[in-house]
Amino acid sequence: MTTGNRPLSPHMKIYKFPMxxxxxxxxxxTGVLLSAGTLFFxxxxxxxxxxxESYATAQAFFGxxxxxxxxxxxxxxxxxxxxxxxxxxxxxxxxxxxxQDLIASGRVGIAVTAILTVATWIIGxxx
Numbered sequence: 702m703t704t705g706n707r708p709l710s711p712h713m714k715i716y717k718f719p720m721x722x723x724x725x726x727x728x729x730x731t732g733v734l735l736s737a738g739t740l741f742f743x744x745x746x747x748x749x750x751x752x753x754e755s756y757a758t759a760q761a762f763f764g765x766x767x768x769x770x771x772x773x774x775x776x777x778x779x780x781x782x783x784x785x786x787x788x789x790x791x792x793x794x795x796x797x798x799x800x801q802d803l804i805a806s807g808r809v810g811i812a813v814t815a816i817l818t819v820a821t822w823i824i825g826x827x828x
Contacts, residue, residue, distance in 0.1 A: 720807045728785045731778040738775040773822065780817040784810045 718726075741763075748759035762768045788806050791797050797806055 721803050724785060724807050724810070728782060728789075731782045731785075734774070734778045735782055738771070738778065741771060741775070773818070776821055777814065777818045780821075781810075781814045784813050784817075 745759050745763065748755040763772060788797075788810050791806070797803065
């Protein structure tokens with residue numbers, strides 16, 4: 702039997718993941734990133750406990766452009782994981798399990814995540 706030039710199945714360039722599958726994977730990834738991001742929060746608290754010099758170093762890191770990107774990512778992950786968790790709780794009540802409901806709730810979840818992230822940062826910078 703010759704295999705010829707047949708594509709591998711499912712080939713990543715051809716296969717389109719469903720929205721629900723992508724959001725499920727993103728939920729797991731954000732959970733891992735939240736765990737890793739908590740180490741940054743612990744570093745900040747420990748630096749505050751060690752004294753003004755350590756706290757100033759931590760504040761310099763979190764005030765830098767890289768620290769701001771890390772905190773923005775952490776904020777997005779926190780809200781995404783929260784909103785998608787509420788979506789899962791809705792499924793536990795056996796509602797919204799039809800395909801069109803899954804797609805709609807996924808889109809709403811992404812929109813709410815973006816709105817909450819932007820609102821948090823606007824409020825944070827205005828204080």
